[in-house]
Amino acid sequence: MTPTFVLIHGSNANSFTWAPMQRELALLGHRSLAVDLPGHGFDASVPASYQTRDEAELAHAPSSLDGVGLGANVDHLVATLRRVKEHGPVIAVAHSRGGMTLTAAANRFPELFDRIVYLSAWCCVERTPREYVALPENAGGALDAAFGAAVGNPAELGASRMNWRTGDPALLAALKHALLADGTDAELRVFLGTLTPDESLDSGSPADRADPATWGRLPRTYIRLTEDLSIPIALQDLFIAEADALTPENPFDVRTLATSHLGPLVRPEGTAAILAGLA
Template sequence: MNARTTSPVDPSTTFLLVHGAGTSSSMWAPLQRQLAVDGYRSYAIDLPGHGLHAQYPVSYQAPQDLEALGSEFSTLASVTLDDNVDAVLSAARALAKTGPVRLVGASLGGITIGAAASRAPELFAHIVYVSAWVCVERANPIEWMGEPEFATSMLPELTGVAVGDPAVVGTGRANYRTADRTQLGLLHEATMAEATEAEFLAFLNIMQPDESVLVMMGDGSVDPNTWGAIPRTFVRLSQDRSIPPALQDRMIAAADRAVPHNEFAVHTIDSSHAGFIRHSETVASILTGS
């Protein structure tokens, strides 16, 4: 799969950046710095219940009380995919007043950007998936995880990081502040294997423990007649151990079959799942067509 040749993006464009699971707008800081250097505006959104609105229980601090952490109800328990989409569309409407908006999503952000673009395609000049879930053949990430191309993912190996029963806390909860070397090693390999341990631990400390199950299980099926009319790009990460390259390729192919007149422009970066933030110059070049 080769990327189509692109022209430089209109300098009045704003890139609307949508984060993945368990993180926030802060994950985009390296890319935003590069986009600013390149002369482009960007807006990194905190989805509902993320960023400064995230829940960090006292039991999550040090020393940790894992029993209490495993029973405290999550403020993200009622957050749905529609809530995420509403937040993105609100931001897009405000940004569109000053020029074109290009919608960019990473990982779990893919289900949100697809649903947002399906609902209001007129707001977006382009959609970019950075190893993100494309919900064409399957409605959400949970359904995609049942497919054979997901079999090599390391995500199922990270259950040791999980805390509490989702039926009790109301959401998925992870202890990213664990001192368990085995679990830290698995997390490192699954998310940012090429980074040094120091870089990985620094990244881990911007993660938040909770993520909405309702978002992960929502119906994010895209509409080929609306979403499919918007030019789109997929940034394929060849060393991704969370969403394996084979599954990325299947999602791309499924989308291209559904909308054959508007196929993905595909770019491949030699990167892990979260490691693309270490390649901000390359990612910015892809986004801006420079």
């Protein structure tokens, strides 16, 4: 039977992020479904002050993601997968932070997946995300640039909040370097326009790391992005090495593309060709 690609977005993103990839997959003859995790897409928390660029008000506007954690993401994804699975095999593809949701869901319900794919995505095996960030493999990572866009107190908001509508030229240049160094300024501005300000504070617990008994028995692919400055290639390779050590009888199928963190979402042809091959 023809598989369905289920696409899981990263931080502050949504199903819209995947539109170019879905177009390319369709042109290659493949079916896909892009998920909006809770508090994302048209359910996102977008205060009026974000539209008006009133940063003082934006810093205190309530967030709909307050109290929404990784468990809610998993429940939503699993409910979607149950429906998709009725129509044939499922290949789940996660980008960036979406890898945390993918791992946690595959831990709990491996029977809903036929293959899992990490597209320069977090794949926590031995450590928490905070611990991975502190490792030498993350040295040189440029993602800290994004925190220049941070607004408000996460403890007050119950979520992290970014002002992607910034007009600060230095911050925009830093974001481009971190996220889309191989793209144009216009492409970056368009992509930032698809993002929403709020993201959940919950990145899971030790129980949400890769479980060899469930997650570990699934066929899995890691698509390395060698020019990624947000999740450096050394950190991607550490995720792969730790996972392979956890289940040496079932190692990652590893593919490589020379592009930035957002490169596959803006120019999806190379990634779509890899995914089509997996189908």
